Amino acid sequence: MANGAAPGTAAAGSAWTASLDSAVLLDCVQEAFLAVDADGVVRGVNRVAQELLGFTSDEVCGRHLDDTLQPEHGGPTASALARLFAQAPRLPVRRNVRFRHRDGHYLPVRAAVSVITAESGPLACVFLTDLSGQASAEERADRNDTFLATLLDSLSVGVGACDDTGKLVVLNRAAREIMGLPGIGPLPTPAEIATSVAFADGGAEPIPWELTPLPRACRGETVDETVHVRVAGRSPQTFATTARPIVGPDGQRIGAMSVAHDVTAIRRLEQFRACQDTVDEILTSSASITEVAPTVLRTVVTTLGWPGAELFLIDERSGALRAAGHWSAEDLEDSGFFGHVPIRGEAITGRVWDTGQAILLPDIAAYRDRCTDYERERLEVCLTHGVGTVVAVPLRNGSTLLGVLTCYAAEPELHEDQLVVLLSGVAAQLGAYVALHRAEQVARQLSQVQEDFINLVGHELRTPLTSITANSRMLVDDVGLLDEEHRQMVAAIDRNATTLQSIVDALLDLAHLDSGRAGIEGGTVDLAAVAGEAITAARLIAADAGVRLEAVLPDTVPLPGDAVRLRQVVDDLLINAITYSRAGAPVRVELTVDPATAHLCVADLGIGVPAGEHGRVFDRFYRGTNVRHHGIAGHGLGLSLARTIVHLHHGTIELTDNDPSGTVVRLCLPLRPAE
Numbered sequence: 001m002a003n004g005a006a007p008g009t010a011a012a013g014s015a016w017t018a019s020l021d022s023a024v025l026l027d028c029v030q031e032a033f034l035a036v037d038a039d040g041v042v043r044g045v046n047r048v049a050q051e052l053l054g055f056t057s058d059e060v061c062g063r064h065l066d067d068t069l070q071p072e073h074g075g076p077t078a079s080a081l082a083r084l085f086a087q088a089p090r091l092p093v094r095r096n097v098r099f100r101h102r103d104g105h106y107l108p109v110r111a112a113v114s115v116i117t118a119e120s121g122p123l124a125c126v127f128l129t130d131l132s133g134q135a136s137a138e139e140r141a142d143r144n145d146t147f148l149a150t151l152l153d154s155l156s157v158g159v160g161a162c163d164d165t166g167k168l169v170v171l172n173r174a175a176r177e178i179m180g181l182p183g184i185g186p187l188p189t190p191a192e193i194a195t196s197v198a199f200a201d202g203g204a205e206p207i208p209w210e211l212t213p214l215p216r217a218c219r220g221e222t223v224d225e226t227v228h229v230r231v232a233g234r235s236p237q238t239f240a241t242t243a244r245p246i247v248g249p250d251g252q253r254i255g256a257m258s259v260a261h262d263v264t265a266i267r268r269l270e271q272f273r274a275c276q277d278t279v280d281e282i283l284t285s286s287a288s289i290t291e292v293a294p295t296v297l298r299t300v301v302t303t304l305g306w307p308g309a310e311l312f313l314i315d316e317r318s319g320a321l322r323a324a325g326h327w328s329a330e331d332l333e334d335s336g337f338f339g340h341v342p343i344r345g346e347a348i349t350g351r352v353w354d355t356g357q358a359i360l361l362p363d364i365a366a367y368r369d370r371c372t373d374y375e376r377e378r379l380e381v382c383l384t385h386g387v388g389t390v391v392a393v394p395l396r397n398g399s400t401l402l403g404v405l406t407c408y409a410a411e412p413e414l415h416e417d418q419l420v421v422l423l424s425g426v427a428a429q430l431g432a433y434v435a436l437h438r439a440e441q442v443a444r445q446l447s448q449v450q451e452d453f454i455n456l457v458g459h460e461l462r463t464p465l466t467s468i469t470a471n472s473r474m475l476v477d478d479v480g481l482l483d484e485e486h487r488q489m490v491a492a493i494d495r496n497a498t499t500l501q502s503i504v505d506a507l508l509d510l511a512h513l514d515s516g517r518a519g520i521e522g523g524t525v526d527l528a529a530v531a532g533e534a535i536t537a538a539r540l541i542a543a544d545a546g547v548r549l550e551a552v553l554p555d556t557v558p559l560p561g562d563a564v565r566l567r568q569v570v571d572d573l574l575i576n577a578i579t580y581s582r583a584g585a586p587v588r589v590e591l592t593v594d595p596a597t598a599h600l601c602v603a604d605l606g607i608g609v610p611a612g613e614h615g616r617v618f619d620r621f622y623r624g625t626n627v628r629h630h631g632i633a634g635h636g637l638g639l640s641l642a643r644t645i646v647h648l649h650h651g652t653i654e655l656t657d658n659d660p661s662g663t664v665v666r667l668c669l670p671l672r673p674a675e
Helices: 010-018 022-027 047-053 077-087 132-154 173-178 190-196 213-218 264-284 289-304 347-355 364-370 373-384 416-477 484-515 527-545 563-579 625-630 638-648
Strands: 032-037 042-045 093-100 106-118 121-130 158-163 168-171 197-200 223-231 237-247 253-262 308-314 321-328 359-361 389-397 400-409 524-526 548-552 558-560 586-593 597-604 652-657 663-670
Touching: 022 047, 032 047, 047 106, 047 121, 077 106, 077 121, 106 132, 132 173, 158 173, 158 213, 173 253, 190 197, 213 223, 213 237, 213 253, 237 264, 264 289, 264 416, 289 308, 289 321, 289 400, 289 416, 308 347, 321 347, 321 400, 347 359, 347 373, 347 389, 347 400, 359 416, 364 373, 389 416, 400 416, 416 484, 524 527, 527 548, 527 563, 527 586, 527 597, 558 663, 563 586, 563 597, 563 638, 563 663, 638 652
Parallel strands: 548 586
Antiparallel strands: 032 042, 032 121, 093 106, 106 121, 158 168, 158 253, 197 223, 223 237, 237 253, 308 321, 308 400, 359 389, 389 400, 524 558, 586 597, 597 663, 652 663
16 A cells, blocks of 8 residues: 555545546546636646537647637636636636637536646636526527517407416507507506506496406406407497416416407497398388487487487578487587588588588597688587597488488597498488488379379360360261361361370379279179180271281180279270281280189280380380380370279289280289288
8 A cells, every 4th residue: 555554544545536647537527627727728628628619638728718718708817817816716606608619609608616726836627517508598488488479469359468466467569559558668557457447348337457357367267258448538449358267287377368359340330230220110110301310310329329410411492401300418418519500511511511421530629720710610519518529421312412410429439431331321221211201202292293183184174075075976977067178177176086085084094093082893704705805896906907816815714803994904905016016917815824813915016115114114194215206196094004903903914025026915813802
């Protein structure tokens, strides 16, 4: 044994330690190791350090740190080493530094430095721990955090999350906008939210922050509910909100999250659909626009949640725009707000009147410096009553402007385009109603004129006409007392008096049927027999015109009706077909029956009806343009009278084109009495 030391003694242990090869010993250490003297020269480096930094022992040992490893630690190497060796710490001093790798990049490490005394002088022992994996993980975490924050901010839905204590930890940009908060900045506390945001449940009942979905989910609830949010200076919004607890791997609740989707536009659309249905019901049961206007406006204003609205109509006689009605909450009923007379081209109502285009002003106060005196007066009235937003839309009937619908709100709307479209829909309903009632009024006036004319014909023309006809017949009977010239004059008087008499009789007959003063006789009629008799009677007229009558009739077709009136209809249809047919052409009459209806068709190959005039042939006094062009006589009452008689029999009559030319008139009559 060396030095004669006894085994197991301290001296023997020191001897064994001294005999160890320090280089081999350091290569067995799992951490990278450097030994540096007080001058900064590397005196030793183990295998792990060589692998970590890429330098061999020969490349760094005996050379200054700054020549190879170039450590970065926030100051000059020499001064740092001087302080280290002056303090000579026995316990390791730990610092995060970066050493240069052989390939040129810098490696982040944790350095544990202590000073020992060696035979050649003090040495700094440096153990290095590679931090590149940790730095990479931290970089990935930062990148992931940035990505997640960017992702959340790009969402159109509001996302919020809290920890298990209810403290907000996430609030994306959309959620901040919902609460009226800046896009960036510290997260608010529940108390701060409660001071600036008002919440209500699906039934519009106010609720505190603690009863909103996120805090409830934090307490363990799963929430899927509608929430209304109101921020000062902004119209209310509606959100479909989902909130869920967040549970950790151990099953413990660690927080909660919520997602809020803005459904304000969808809900408003649903409300306006119901509003339009209600407006339809109101308009259907009303007698005049002035009577119905307040009720309609109340429906619109209630749907919007706005304080008031008014309706203006253009007067047909003067062309002026006048108030037709209004509705508002009590605070707008003060004198001066409603009842003003718009000026064309001034203020929002006057400008819509002038341009015919919808206008929405989200903040009328912004127009204070750009107003006429009248506009400034109206603006101040609105602002005094708490109105800050005004929208007006035109009432139209096609291209004709009928009026203006003007609505008032306290705060700007978020979905302005949708609001204008929805209000334009209501305005279209009102416009159609106004146009219809005005058309009905014109129709009533026209009907009264026609009635007056028929009464005039009946009372003022019929009596003298009857006298003229009777005397002309007497003169015709005594033609032997007259010379040829006078006989022709008498014949002309008799012929024209008879024609005029037939027109007067047809007019009076039609008027009596329309008014109900004349009706149809009940009973059973054989339509086949009626048609056959009419055809027999018309054969002489057809022969004179060179027209062939062809008939396909069953033996009998019994149905309820008036034989005289139905014969009148068939006679008129046959006379028309013969009159408008070309010589040599046929007129075909066909009667068919199905289980419920008799169908009588009269078809000719004549001049037909011009395109676009089929819908008017049954109007009184109407005669086709081609008929007038050919100079064919007639008074335009036959088809009108025929339609009236057919309708009184609960039947239908229609006119279509024949192939290749001509007209087909189809008469349909029920085989059984109508209930």
